[in-house]
Amino acid sequence: MNIHWMKVFISAIFEVLWVIGLKHADNFWTWTGTFVAIAVSFYGLLMAGRKLPVGTVYAVFVGLGTAGTVIAEIIFFGEPFKVSKILLILLLLVGVIGLKLVTEDDEKERGAS
Amino acid sequence: MEWIALIFAGLFEMFGVAMMNQLNIERNWQSFVLLVIGFAGSFLLLSFALKTLPMGTAYAIWTGIGASGGAILGMLFYGESKDWKRVFFIAMVLSAAVGLKLVS
Numbered sequence: 781m782n783i784h785w786m787k788v789f790i791s792a793i794f795e796v797l798w799v800i801g802l803k804h805a806d807n808f809w810t811w812t813g814t815f816v817a818i819a820v821s822f823y824g825l826l827m828a829g830r831k832l833p834v835g836t837v838y839a840v841f842v843g844l845g846t847a848g849t850v851i852a853e854i855i856f857f858g859e860p861f862k863v864s865k866i867l868l869i870l871l872l873l874v875g876v877i878g879l880k881l882v883t884e885d886d887e888k889e890r891g892a893s
Numbered sequence: 894m895e896w897i898a899l900i901f902a903g904l905f906e907m908f909g910v911a912m913m914n915q916l917n918i919e920r921n922w923q924s925f926v927l928l929v930i931g932f933a934g935s936f937l938l939l940s941f942a943l944k945t946l947p948m949g950t951a952y953a954i955w956t957g958i959g960a961s962g963g964a965i966l967g968m969l970f971y972g973e974s975k976d977w978k979r980v981f982f983i984a985m986v987l988s989a990a991v992g993l994k995l996v997s
Contacts (some may be wrong), residue, residue, distance in 0.1 A: 799952050
């Protein structure tokens with residue numbers, strides 16, 4: 781797999797980690813870990829965005845991050861699996877990803893960088 | 894209360910990203926300070942919202958508001974395309990967010 785997409789994937793993992801941290805951190809180390817995860821995630825995304833189409837990178841990243849967070853919450857934190865919630869989150873994701881992908885198409889057609 | 898915090902977290906994020914774009918146009922310290930306020934505010938509010946809301950729901954909505962808000966901001970102030978497809982997807986994001994609030 782392309783190393784740049786690997787960066788997106790790894791950034792998404794750290795994204796899930798900092799969301800967990802933001803909710804569950806309760807001491808100096810867990811909070812520090814949370815901030816480190818935020819930095820790693822952000823930096824990785826920035827680096828990937830330099831080599832890959834920005835909109836697509838963001839769309840994939842958000843998709844992975846959201847899916848990861850939802851799954852992690854159900855598996856590790858006992859969040860109940862509610863179909864309505866999953867479907868709505870899916871709908872929201874389709875919206876964000878669709879928005880990013882159409883915007884990229886538009887910019888390509890208009891000759892924007 | 895946490896829902897309002899979540900919405901503002903998304904708006905602060907959107908603002909932070911706008912400042913990031915602004916810094917690409919002109920590198921001044923004012924934009925940088927506003928960027929820091931934007932992102933710091935976003936995380937603080939998100940953290941508050943996460944005390945009561947499930948992570949997946951909060952994260953998805955936070956991201957959605959950031960993306961939609963950014964797109965709307967772009968349409969209003971930066972001459973970005975108001976193509977119906979963009980409006981459609983923004984509407985999709987916002988409806989899903991409202992739906993998530995309703996099923997919680």
